[in-house]
Amino acid sequence: AQTVTQSQPEMSVQEAETVTLSCTYDTSENNYYLFWYKQPPSRQMILVIRQEAYKQQNATENRFSVNFQKAAKSFSLKISDSQLGDTAMYFCAFMKHKNSGGSNYKLTFGKGTLLTVNP
């Protein structure tokens, strides 16, 4: 079974600054996907960024980038130029790759990090 650990229940950052959210995971799989999802207050969860484990290059999406360390089983999210709209709960999540057997593609989530961006 896979587990995802987010060790920072809450974080805060000043607007326009950079913040890094931590995530570690445990799996015996070699191929998988990792995600960061954002859940704003009273809004639906949306995908921020995803990483395929077999890709060496770290994923980036505009102001969002990840630091994927496969050997260390670490997957941190860096948010640059933080904006007030980035205030949300951020969840790190794991999904087995189809080639790892099983095709349910369910997500295993961490407990989340509440990020507050201060003006």
Place this chain on the structure above:
Amino acid sequence: DTGVSQNPRHKITKRGQNVTFRCDPISEHNRLYWYRQTLGQGPEFLTYFQNEAQLEKSRLLSDRFSAERPKGSFSTLEIQRTEQGDSAMYLCASSLLYYGYLNTEAFFGQGTRLTVV
């Protein structure tokens, strides 16, 4: 609105009553998932459908829970004889699997918050 829709948004019920939630996925999505999120926790997988077939149920889904997806469109999640421990946010998500390839992005609804008193 072409997103995932869940109704109702909030439900307060007395212990022992039955409740039913509805999820309308994105129309072309053939995969539909239910998750439960309790306070301070991340979402936990409950069950999923591919089209109308329910293919997996978590051990979290006791006999009091039942889910359906008739005709592979909307889905309902029913909880019978509700207990206080059922209080949670119930999230629905959908995604598209085609020719064995999954678009790994799951699209979530806003959830139904259940409070059992």
